[in-house]
Amino acid sequence: MAIDPFVVGVARLRTQLGATAPCHLQGLFDPSGELKAPVPGESEVPDGGEVIFDGTVESIPKGIVASGRVTTTWEGVCRRCAVDVGGEIDVAVRERFIEKAAPEDEAYLLKGDLLDLGPMIRDAVVLELPIAPLCHEGCKGLCTQCGADLNEGPCGCEAPGDPRWATLDVLRRPE
Ligand SMILES: [Zn+2]
Ligand SMILES: [Zn+2]
Structure with missing residues (x-):
């Protein structure tokens, strides 16, 4: 299996609290095909479309904060005339990744010294489609x-x- 482009090693970063490092990642948005639009024509990242994360990662107690921008492109069809449409997605993200994240933490899970930014990146795109x-x-x-x-x-x-005026038409009808 190919190396996941959105997983970064953070062992060295985590040795020093508050340390930051630039982070630039690029990879397939949907390698497994599971994020395809459920209905044809609904907006989605096109097949083989890539997504870019450009930002920084910072070492915090028990975890990492990732912040930056997520960019990609989308395509779909106009809901009125069905012509092909598309555009860019460019969204700011800032999320925590912590060890043993509980649901109330509103954070992503950090597994050891491997930071998987994929879930954050894909969630951000899906919300913007x-x-x-x-x-x-x-x-x-x-x-x-x-x-x-x-x-x-x-x-x-x-x-x-x-x-919307059908009722009025009835009222207006001559006796
Ligand atoms: Zn006509
Ligand atoms: Zn249209």
């Missing part, structure tokens, strides 16, 4: 009747009644 991306704010979407892309102009279909 757009849930329902748009190609642009004013996207008009597709015509519900003929499927034409309304961003390219009107399709000529009769505009369907707005369901």
